[in-house]
Amino acid sequence: MSLRHALLGLLSEHSASGYDLLKLFDTSLANVWPATQSQIYTELTKLAAAGLITVAAEGPRGRKEYALTDEGLAELRHWMTETRPQRVLRSDILLRVFFLGVLTPEQARSYLDELAGMSEREHDNLKQLMESVDWGDDNLAVHGRIALEYGLRFNTMRREWAKWAAAQIK
Secondary structure, three states: OOHHHHHHHHHOOOOEEHHHHHHHHHHHHOOOOOOOHHHHHHHHHHHHHOOOEEEEEEOHHHOEEEEEOHHHHHHHHHHHHHOOOOOOOOOHHHHHHHOHHHOOHHHHHHHHHHHHHHHHHHHHHHHHHHHHOOOOOOHHHHHHHHHHHHHHHHHHHHHHHHHHHHHHOO
16 A cells, blocks of 8 residues: 555545645554655645646645545556555564564563553554544445454454463463
């Protein structure tokens, strides 16, 4: 996935300003594909130059509202249907697990306990997010909630796994 496709996807529901898109990232996509303000604005400029989005309205202080073009929708659909999802190839967390043997058993268990705690905190944050969002029935709300459920289940699994793994360290 790329930031480009994330922005096209968000704009597929309705036009939005860069600020609006940043807020959407913070409340919906940050756990899936985090992005900074500068990355978002840089990519919006590239998308507009490529004709995939257009400036639909301009407001005070240079505020621009972007809308998806037909070409942008075609690109999003192509990405969704014609390209294979990338398998996650790197995990800093699991790479460290491979080398827990260089630590004392106490340090190794501590690492895994911290991982369990981190997973629990992330689960709690997602739960709070789920409860704070006014879930509508538009596509982004329905599918965003499905993605949020993945995050909840993933963090539950990772917490349980980390506790199990800590018990394996002798």
